[in-house]
Amino acid sequence: MPDRAAMWHGGVVAYDVLFEPVPIGPVVARNRFFQVPHCNGMGYRDPSAEAAMRGVKAEGGWAVVCTEETEIDPSSDITPSIELRLWDDRDVPAVGRIADRIHEHGALAGIELVHNGLHAANLTSRIPPMGPSALPVVGSNHPVQARAMTLADIAALREMHRAAVRRALSAGYDLVYVYAAHGYGMLEHFLSSQHNHRSDEYGGSLWNRARLLREVLSDTRELCAGKAAVACRLGVGGGAEETALSAAETREVVHSLRDLPDLWDFVAGPWSLDSNTSRFGPEGEQESAVRGLKSLTDKPVVGVGRFTSPDAMVRQIREGTLDFIGAARPSIADPFLPAKIRDGRLDEIRECIGCNICVSGDHTQSPIRCTQNPSMGEEWRRGWHPERIRAADSDASVLVVGAGPAGLEAAMSLGRRGYRVTLTERSRVLGGRVRRESLLPGLAAWIRVVDYREMVLAKLDGVDVYFESTMTADDVLEHGFSHVAVATGSRWRADGVGRAHPLGLPIDAGAQVLTPDDIMSGSRPRGRQVVVYDDDHFYLGAVLAELLAREGFAVELVTPAPSVSEWTANTMELPKIRRRVLEAGITVHTDRAAVSVAAESLRTACVFTGSQRDHPASAVVLVTARAPVDQLCQDLVARQAEWSDLRSVRAIGDAFAPGTIAAAVWAGREYAETLDATDVPFRREITALGS
Numbered sequence: 001m002p003d004r005a006a007m008w009h010g011g012v013v014a015y016d017v018l019f020e021p022v023p024i025g026p027v028v029a030r031n032r033f034f035q036v037p038h039c040n041g042m043g044y045r046d047p048s049a050e051a052a053m054r055g056v057k058a059e060g061g062w063a064v065v066c067t068e069e070t071e072i073d074p075s076s077d078i079t080p081s082i083e084l085r086l087w088d089d090r091d092v093p094a095v096g097r098i099a100d101r102i103h104e105h106g107a108l109a110g111i112e113l114v115h116n117g118l119h120a121a122n123l124t125s126r127i128p129p130m131g132p133s134a135l136p137v138v139g140s141n142h143p144v145q146a147r148a149m150t151l152a153d154i155a156a157l158r159e160m161h162r163a164a165v166r167r168a169l170s171a172g173y174d175l176v177y178v179y180a181a182h183g184y185g186m187l188e189h190f191l192s193s194q195h196n197h198r199s200d201e202y203g204g205s206l207w208n209r210a211r212l213l214r215e216v217l218s219d220t221r222e223l224c225a226g227k228a229a230v231a232c233r234l235g236v237g238g239g240a241e242e243t244a245l246s247a248a249e250t251r252e253v254v255h256s257l258r259d260l261p262d263l264w265d266f267v268a269g270p271w272s273l274d275s276n277t278s279r280f281g282p283e284g285e286q287e288s289a290v291r292g293l294k295s296l297t298d299k300p301v302v303g304v305g306r307f308t309s310p311d312a313m314v315r316q317i318r319e320g321t322l323d324f325i326g327a328a329r330p331s332i333a334d335p336f337l338p339a340k341i342r343d344g345r346l347d348e349i350r351e352c353i354g355c356n357i358c359v360s361g362d363h364t365q366s367p368i369r370c371t372q373n374p375s376m377g378e379e380w381r382r383g384w385h386p387e388r389i390r391a392a393d394s395d396a397s398v399l400v401v402g403a404g405p406a407g408l409e410a411a412m413s414l415g416r417r418g419y420r421v422t423l424t425e426r427s428r429v430l431g432g433r434v435r436r437e438s439l440l441p442g443l444a445a446w447i448r449v450v451d452y453r454e455m456v457l458a459k460l461d462g463v464d465v466y467f468e469s470t471m472t473a474d475d476v477l478e479h480g481f482s483h484v485a486v487a488t489g490s491r492w493r494a495d496g497v498g499r500a501h502p503l504g505l506p507i508d509a510g511a512q513v514l515t516p517d518d519i520m521s522g523s524r525p526r527g528r529q530v531v532v533y534d535d536d537h538f539y540l541g542a543v544l545a546e547l548l549a550r551e552g553f554a555v556e557l558v559t560p561a562p563s564v565s566e567w568t569a570n571t572m573e574l575p576k577i578r579r580r581v582l583e584a585g586i587t588v589h590t591d592r593a594a595v596s597v598a599a600e601s602l603r604t605a606c607v608f609t610g611s612q613r614d615h616p617a618s619a620v621v622l623v624t625a626r627a628p629v630d631q632l633c634q635d636l637v638a639r640q641a642e643w644s645d646l647r648s649v650r651a652i653g654d655a656f657a658p659g660t661i662a663a664a665v666w667a668g669r670e671y672a673e674t675l676d677a678t679d680v681p682f683r684r685e686i687t688a689l690g691s
């Protein structure tokens with residue numbers, strides 16, 4: 001923690017370097033906090049929602065706030081992903097609204113212009129994809145190939161980019177990106193010797209492969225001259241995964257182009273590494289790939305690292321690795337991160353837990369959500385704010401039963417509104433499932449969900465917390481609460497009921513069946529051989545398999561899905577999980593659904609042929625579905641005739657419908673937001689009919 005004596009203006013002297021203004025070409029950033037481009041699943045479909053979301057970042061003190069990738073032309077169409085579009089002039093008002101909201105709070109607005117090249121299957125525009133060479137599209141397995149661009153196509157691409165720059169300037173942007181990163185952009189495909197097989201002046205040597213990037217940077221610079229800064233986002237080599245450029249080639253490209261952009265944004269590897277989860281990489285993981293590049297250019301450098309620690313940020317600046325602290329996820333989890341550091345409110349930082357639920361919005365084409373920040377994506381739709389909530393509408397007292405993520409968030413948000421809140425928890429600790437799961441391999445950072453809320457609750461006079469207090473309907477009815485939120489969570493089922501088996505499984509009386517709750521409470525298989533059956537498809541099945549393998553059990557992981565932890569494709573973890581599972585010596589069986597559990601084995605059937613086999617196991621861990629723990633709610637509703645002061649009883653979070661931790665936190669906020677509300681806003685963009 002900082003030395004409180006060393007504070008100035010409520011801020012901390014040690015961090016003043018983070019608040020120095022930094023020129024970027026013709027514009028000046030007010031400090032070193034830079035929200036780099038990030039996808040959000042809203043884009044062209046929900047531009048007003050995105051504008052409000054970016055505006056809140058600017059309000060929270062970020063000096064630069066950028067859009068996500070903005071497709072510059074219908075030939076850069078990555079349907080079904082929902083990004084921004086500047087396909088033609090008609091897109092300017094929507095994109096301009098975002099810049100306006102950013103400017104309202106004194107930040108610079110940046111826009112990431114992108115031609116997706118080989119990554120664009122063009123499923124909407126139906127234009128045959130194009131790239132440096134004739135190759136299948138990348139980043140998806142759509143059965144589509146790109147054609148090799150002619151020199152006329154290359155000239156046309158430059159003109160497309162110029163047109164998009166003009167539109168971006170007319171929409172009011174202060175910083176225009178030229179994008180060659182993540183393996184997704186045309187300019188990076190030209191840089192890559194894997195994807196660029198040309199023998200003309202745009203192929204072969206690195207100088208030739210960098211020609212198009214050089215030309216587009218020059219074009220952009222010419223158009224932006226004096227009006228806006230030019231940023232180059234470059235995928236750099238030398239990280240843990242293969243990139244278009246090697247580390248040596250990266251240095252050569254940066255050196256040769258050093259004066260063209262006004263700012264360099266270095267990205268270490270593909271997006272899955274650039275946005276690595278805390279399960280697979282620490283804060284500041286990108287440093288080794290980015291360190292030293294700044295010495296090749298006089299222009300300021302931005303880079304990311306899931307930075308939430310101001311000390312780590314200062315070190316990046318002082319050691320000369322970065323000029324700007326880039327952030328996507330830390331700015332999502334806490335849009336007010338800069339303001340909190342500036343004001344010395346470090347304990348109030350809502351630290352990103354590195355779970356990538358935010359990333360899943362882009363992958364599921366749904367508006368962004370965040371485990372730590374339930375207001376993310378709801379700024380415009382529901383009018384939620386990450387730091388403010390409207391005052392209480394009555395002097396009602398509220399009982400919140402259960403201190404998992406739903407109960408914690410509800411109690412905290414109600415307390416902030418000014419209600420008198422009693423939070424009761426059966427155990428001796430706060431956190432519910434989050435506390436338990438944070439003890440599992442790789443999930444330690446998740447405890448931040450509890451830490452933040454525990455800190456806020458401690459400061460709220462109106463919230464009383466009682467531990468070791470198991471509430472019954474009698475207890476509740478004895479006290480005169482006005483409202484009761486039942487946030488008592490859920491329990492993993494031991495009967496096999498789940499997606500593949502809505503009616504459950506036949507289970508032999510002599511079988512040892514364990515649930516995730518049992519494992520997290522310390523129960524272990526009675527013998528060495530164990531099967532983990534995963535019909536949940538998110539992280540827990542593989543995490544438990546990893547835990548048991550580390551403890552020396554011989555583990556088989558069986559799933560009816562075609563892949564282990566299939567849903568984690570949406571958090572970009574799937575290949576990493578698969579690798580970790582294999583490295584842990586776990587045997588994997590995909591496409592096999594359970595048939596029955598016998599005393600010493602699990603019987604499964606191939607989901608395609610039905611052919612059966614037995615997997616010897618002294619115990620079977622069933623990761624299938626959860627049952628809501630909502631008895632208290634049911635009991636109270638059944639005794640409505642006995643309610644005197646009580647006006648409402650609601651189950652929230654997993655007790656209502658089991659879901660993600662993000663969903664439980666959101667449910668807590670939603671409960672607090674809607675208590676006593678007469679009008680519950682839910683705005684959405686309505687499609688304008690074409691003629």
Ligand code: ADP
Nearest residue numbers: 402404405406426432433471488489653654664
């Ligand atoms: P959610 O994800 O919905 O917040 P969790 O399962 O994480 O749910 O948390 C539920 C919390 O409620 C746990 O900490 C549990 O100990 C507590 N709890 C369950 N039943 C009761 C009860 N009757 N009285 C008080 N606390 C309870």
Ligand code: SF4
Nearest residue numbers: 352353355356358370
């Ligand atoms: Fe961080 Fe998870 Fe929120 Fe994304 S969803 S910003 S990874 S806490």
